[in-house]
Amino acid sequence: MERHLLPEEIDLLLDGEVGFGTPPLKAHVRSCAVCSEELKGARALVRQLEHLPLIAPSPLFAVRVMERVQLFVPWHVTLFDSVRGLIPQSRALRFAAAGMFASIAIVLTVVSAWVFTRIDAVMFTADLVLERIRNAALGALGSGISALFGEAARPLLAGGAMGLALAALLLVVTSAAAAMMIRVAAVRARRR
Structure with missing residues (x-):
């Protein structure tokens, strides 16, 4: 070597x-x-x-070190620990919780069976609810647009959903044009 x-x-x-x-x-x-x-x-x-004397570390040394260590815990372990924290510790409360969950499961099973046997009634109700939500949303949007633009928005609102879409598009285009004009004015002011 x-x-x-x-x-x-x-x-x-x-x-x-x-x-x-x-x-x-x-x-x-x-x-x-x-x-x-x-x-x-x-x-x-x-x-x-x-031959140097051994010095014992501080009692909280391990705690401080472990606070800085980032441990990877798999998602299923975290989920299991979270669920375990929700389970009551006493036996009587565990039986009560099990009974409560069993009754909820039975009710959900019965409701699901009823829904699947009467799917036509469920579809009719869902259609009715969605139509009312759509009408309420269009009414609120129409009220907002007429409040912003006043009587000038009446012809657009008379067109229904298409008129509302056109009004919203005009609002977006007008806002974008105004923002561009402000930007151009700011750039010109800086150049002077």
């Missing part, structure tokens, strides 16, 4: 490692005075470190 030992190689000799790589290192230490002195100095340092 034509070079001196690296610190990692000296550490291997200090730790007493045995393997196929250590005999060449030991042979080099016997033949090289510099490496031999460095190994003796490292051994003396290790002996001095071994």
Whole structure:
């Protein structure tokens, strides 16, 4: 070996490692005075470190270290822990909760069975509710547009949903044009 030992190689000799790589290192230490002195100095340092008194860490050291460690917890473990926290601890409350959940499950099963046997009534009711929601939303939008634009918006609102869409499009285009004009004016003012 034509070079001196690296610190990692000296550490291997200090730790007493045995393997196929250590005999060449030991042979080099016997033949090289510099490496031999460095190994003796490292051994003396290790002996001095071994005689130092052991200092116990603070009682909260582990807590502070673990606060900084980011642990990966799988989603199913997190879900299970969350659900376990919701389960009552006393036996009587667990039976009460189980009874409550069983009754909810039975009611939902009966309602689901009724819904699937009378799907035509459900579709009719859903259609009716959606139509009323759509009419209420269009009425609110029409009131808002007529409040913004006054009597000028009446012809657009008379067109129904298409008129409302046209009015909304005009509002967006007008707002975008106004924003562009303000930007152009600001750029021209900066250039002066």
